[in-house]
Amino acid sequence: MIIIPGGPTCAVIASKCPDISVTIVDINQQRIDAWNSSKIPIYEPGLDEIVSVQRGKNLFFSSDVDTAIIEADLIFVSVNTPTKKSGMGAGFAADLAYIESATRRIAQVSTSHKIVIEKSTVPCRTAESMRKILDANARPGVTFDILSNPEFLAEGTAIKDLMNPDRVLIGHLSTKSGVAAQQLLSSVYARWVPVERIVGTGLWSSELTKLASNALLAQRISSINALSAICEATGADVDEVSRACGLDSRIGPKFLKASVGFGGSCFQKDILNLVYLAKSLNLPEVANYWNQRFAAKVVQELFNTITNKKIAVFGFAFKKDTGDTRESPALAMIKSFLDEKAHVRVYDPQVPESQMRHDLTVEVGIPEDEYNKFVTVHETAYSAAEDCDAIVVLTEWDEFKELEYSKLYEKMNKPACIFDGRLILPVDSLSQIGFKVFSLGKSSEIDV
Numbered sequence: 153m154i155i156i157p158g159g160p161t162c163a164v165i166a167s168k169c170p171d172i173s174v175t176i177v178d179i180n181q182q183r184i185d186a187w188n189s190s191k192i193p194i195y196e197p198g199l200d201e202i203v204s205v206q207r208g209k210n211l212f213f214s215s216d217v218d219t220a221i222i223e224a225d226l227i228f229v230s231v232n233t234p235t236k237k238s239g240m241g242a243g244f245a246a247d248l249a250y251i252e253s254a255t256r257r258i259a260q261v262s263t264s265h266k267i268v269i270e271k272s273t274v275p276c277r278t279a280e281s282m283r284k285i286l287d288a289n290a291r292p293g294v295t296f297d298i299l300s301n302p303e304f305l306a307e308g309t310a311i312k313d314l315m316n317p318d319r320v321l322i323g324h325l326s327t328k329s330g331v332a333a334q335q336l337l338s339s340v341y342a343r344w345v346p347v348e349r350i351v352g353t354g355l356w357s358s359e360l361t362k363l364a365s366n367a368l369l370a371q372r373i374s375s376i377n378a379l380s381a382i383c384e385a386t387g388a389d390v391d392e393v394s395r396a397c398g399l400d401s402r403i404g405p406k407f408l409k410a411s412v413g414f415g416g417s418c419f420q421k422d423i424l425n426l427v428y429l430a431k432s433l434n435l436p437e438v439a440n441y442w443n444q445r446f447a448a449k450v451v452q453e454l455f456n457t458i459t460n461k462k463i464a465v466f467g468f469a470f471k472k473d474t475g476d477t478r479e480s481p482a483l484a485m486i487k488s489f490l491d492e493k494a495h496v497r498v499y500d501p502q503v504p505e506s507q508m509r510h511d512l513t514v515e516v517g518i519p520e521d522e523y524n525k526f527v528t529v530h531e532t533a534y535s536a537a538e539d540c541d542a543i544v545v546l547t548e549w550d551e552f553k554e555l556e557y558s559k560l561y562e563k564m565n566k567p568a569c570i571f572d573g574r575l576i577l578p579v580d581s582l583s584q585i586g587f588k589v590f591s592l593g594k595s596s597e598i599d600v
């Protein structure tokens with residue numbers, strides 16, 4: 153195994169797996185010299201001790217990148233991925249030049265099958281680019297698997313985090329060799345990480361999870377920092393507010409320490425990277441946008457028109473187990489369907505027709521005669537679905553999971569579509585019945 157470069161991760165793997173030979177390679181000779189000296193190039197509590205025990209046994213440091221590649225079975229790519237300074241995406245996108253040159257080297261030098269593991273923090277779908285580079289430059293007969301295994305350690309607690317990680321994430325393809333590669337890497341971590349903390353996902357989910365985790369963590373700090381300004385103006389104490397908020401088990405106490413703003417090498421660059429990804433995919437971060445996007449998906453899948461089609465809306469409340477409809481996504485969604493002159497047949501176990509009529513006519517502003525003509529409210533999901541072209545699930549009521557979908561399917565026009573806006577339905581069994589199923593935030597896997 154080699155790691156390019158990723159010192160702390162490498163040292164911990166070596167110390168937990170004495171039978172695995174681990175080599176850190178770096179094109180920077182000075183860094184390698186430092187790793188081989190009594191003054192290693194990174195200060196991390198506990199790292200010095202591990203390196204001094206393992207170095208020369210199963211932990212090696214070298215600038216001979218090519219030899220290390222040829223001898224390795226698994227190759228972690230942990231090179232730097234700073235924010236681009238010039239060109240397209242400058243100031244936001246990640247500079248993948250180092251990833252590219254390391255990947256090219258692996259392709260050109262390898263003489264046997266390799267498992268190449270993305271360890272660096274990269275934009276979503278970087279594995280696809282790596283695959284293209286590997287395939288285009290590989291020697292005849294040499295094959296590669298690519299895994300995504302992002303690093304979640306924080307500086308200052310790196311060894312502790314690596315010894316006892318909350319989770320180890322391994323993204324892989326669902327091909328036979330992709331799964332085998334994932335199992336092999338899992339078996340390395342399983343030497344010291346409980347198996348339930350080793351999580352397998354698709355490649356893209358894994359890549360995106362790393363950026364998303366840093367964005368969510370940074371967002372918590374930004375929130376508490378914004379509250380600190382309000383505390384200053386009002387006389388409240390931010391530490392007291394933070395402690396009291398953190399006692400809510402849904403919020404939790406960690407990462408709520410107000411500060412002068414977050415620093416570090418990663419939060420800023422990874423958030424910019426995520427913003428760039430959202431912008432380049434034309435995804436403005438406006439709450440209302442998510443409603444519109446889902447409504448547009450319904451129209452698109454129903455052959456770009458829903459005029460005079462019948463749409464069953466399952467759920468009107470803003471969440472399950474309540475009859476409350478304030479700011480419910482159903483309002484904007486039904487308005488979009490009515491704008492397209494579709495007939496909407498609504499069923500919600502708790503929201504009465506009078507409430508729906510009030511919300512749609514008074515709050516949303518749909519004229520009374522339009523409501524009367526296009527909206528009907530039903531006593532059961534079965535009657536709502538009758539003669540419909542699509543079912544759109546907008547509230548996560550438990551009973552929607554337990555409906556007899558084959559019975560609903562029989563009553564509907566074909567092709568019968570289901571749009572799951574709450575991720576509660578069993579996609580596979582609905583597809584088997586014959587439904588065209590669309591789930592929020594999911595797409596089919598594209599091989600790389």
Ligand SMILES: NC(=O)C1=CN([C@@H]2O[C@H](COP(=O)(O)OP(=O)(O)OC[C@H]3O[C@@H](n4cnc5c(N)ncnc54)[C@H](O)[C@@H]3O)[C@@H](O)[C@H]2O)C=CC1
Pocket residue numbers: 156157158177178179180183217230231232233250253254271272273274303304305306307417418
């Ligand atoms: N530092 C941290 O705490 C964490 C870093 N990460 C991610 O890990 C990656 C690396 O971060 P750092 O270690 O902080 O970066 P770094 O800049 O300290 O180290 C990167 C090293 O890669 C070497 N390198 C560049 N191209 C090479 C090539 N083709 N072959 C061999 N070596 C090459 C450089 O000489 C440099 O020493 C980044 O993507 C970062 O976002 C993720 C989690 C934590």
Ligand SMILES: O=C(O)[C@H]1O[C@H](OP(=O)(O)OP(=O)(O)OC[C@H]2O[C@@H](n3ccc(=O)[nH]c3=O)[C@H](O)[C@@H]2O)[C@H](O)[C@@H](O)[C@@H]1O
Pocket residue numbers: 273303304305306307308366369373406407408409410411412413414415416417418419
């Ligand atoms: O991708 C990465 O590189 C890493 O980025 C962060 O780790 P790191 O930047 O090393 O350190 P943090 O402990 O997250 O601190 C970052 C900044 O936030 C600040 N911070 C943190 C926590 C808090 O409550 N308040 C606060 O202001 C810290 O002082 C520091 O300036 C994440 O915590 C790691 O999970 C991630 O792997």
